[in-house]
Amino acid sequence: MEEDLLTRTIIGLAIDVHTALGPGLLESAYKECLFYKIDKAGFQVEKEKIMPLHFEDVRLDCGYRIDILVEDRLVLELKSIERLTDIHLAQTLTYMKLGGYRFGLLINFNVLLLKEGIKRVVNGY
Template identity: 55%
Template structure:
């Protein structure tokens, strides 16, 4: 499955989760529901993937975790904040670099219309 197909399915699933739950919940609730919805569509979804930092050639556990990794290709970083800030984009891009991945979606569920809370993040 191509990246565009995967991201399209992720966005559709996120819209469905947002329709059902609305804004105002914790990130963890959206993460669990989105992972469930994606799995029901037959996608491979991993949650809370440990992401080590390589520092001076040494792999160190630094406590970083990806919210979701879909089809081992697309990172999904979930937020439930008043508005996305530059630091959220920087965090997603850093996760892409650390994971050696190209594409991520930053999704903020605390908006009236989910399309206003979606950002596509590309590494490279």
């Protein structure tokens, strides 16, 4: 599946979750529900994927984790906060860079309309 179609499909599933739950829950609730929906839709999906940091000749497990990784190519960074800031975008880009992933979605579920809480992210390497 091409990235644009994959991204649109995952956004649709996130909207389904948001429609059912609404804003105001913890990030972990949205993560579990979205993971379930993605898995149920038949996609290969990983939750809390560990992202090591390679520094000089050492692999460091610093606690970096991708919230959800879909089809080993789409990074999902989920939030449930008042508003997204540049630091959240930087966090998403860092995960993408560490894993060599080109596409990501930064999704804030704590909004009235989910489309206002979604940012598509492309890493140009």
